[in-house]
Amino acid sequence: GCLEAVPGLARTQDILLESGQLLYELDRHEEAIPRLQQVVRMAPDTPAAADAASVLLRSLQARRDWAGLAETAEMLLAIEGFDSPELRGDVAAARERASFHLIEAQHVRIEDWQGAAEAFQAFSEQFPDSDLADRALYNAIVFYYKAGRTGTASHLAKVLRRKFPHSPYINRLQL
Numbered sequence: 001g002c003l004e005a006v007p008g009l010a011r012t013q014d015i016l017l018e019s020g021q022l023l024y025e026l027d028r029h030e031e032a033i034p035r036l037q038q039v040v041r042m043a044p045d046t047p048a049a050a051d052a053a054s055v056l057l058r059s060l061q062a063r064r065d066w067a068g069l070a071e072t073a074e075m076l077l078a079i080e081g082f083d084s085p086e087l088r089g090d091v092a093a094a095r096e097r098a099s100f101h102l103i104e105a106q107h108v109r110i111e112d113w114q115g116a117a118e119a120f121q122a123f124s125e126q127f128p129d130s131d132l133a134d135r136a137l138y139n140a141i142v143f144y145y146k147a148g149r150t151g152t153a154s155h156l157a158k159v160l161r162r163k164f165p166h167s168p169y170i171n172r173l174q175l
Contacts, residue, residue: 009042010043013039013048014048016035016038016039016052017048017051017052017055020032020033020035020036020039021051023035024058024059024062029060030063032055032056032059033056033059033060036052036053036059037052037072039052040076040082041079044079045081050087053076053087053091054090056072057072057094061094061097064101066102067098067102069094069097070098070102077092077095096127096130097132099123100123100130103116103119103120103123103136106119107143108143113144113147116140117139117141117144117146117149118140120139120140121136121140123136124136124140133163134160134163134164134169137169138160138172141153141156160173
């Protein structure tokens with residue numbers, strides 16, 4: 001790969017990774033994140049890049065930076081050569097969690113019930129295999145009710161029962 005072509009690149013990547021990991025462990029995420037991103041961009045097909053990506057995702061999650069986590073996950077999934085199947089699964093799961101939490105941050109906190117309902121419904125459709133899909137659909141139902149859209153909420157309750165017959169959220173429905 002490109003590490004052999006540029007002398008010192010592997011060492012630079014290792015130093016940035018070590019400093020990023022140390023900063024992460026010290027809860028200095030603001031400083032760790034750019035270093036870890038640089039490690040991945042330098043040579044995405046290396047074990048150091050995979051390690052950096054893993055720490056990077058944890059750091060963004062620790063900061064509860066859902067927008068940054070979603071953006072970083074998208075960036076990682078788009079990088080050619082960054083294709084460890086296990087890590088891609090972790091990145092995709094992080095993107096899902098970030099997308100879910102972004103809905104809470106963007107709509108629920110400001111009591112935008114209609115926006116929250118639509119966003120949770122879209123999440124359940126965009127990520128139907130996510131372990132959060134049934135929770136998102138349940139949240140959509142709750143927020144459609146809060147927004148006065150009882151017909152839509154009732155319809156989605158039927159969808160929840162059909163798509164997720166074993167969901168713990170079915171028992172919470174009061175229909």
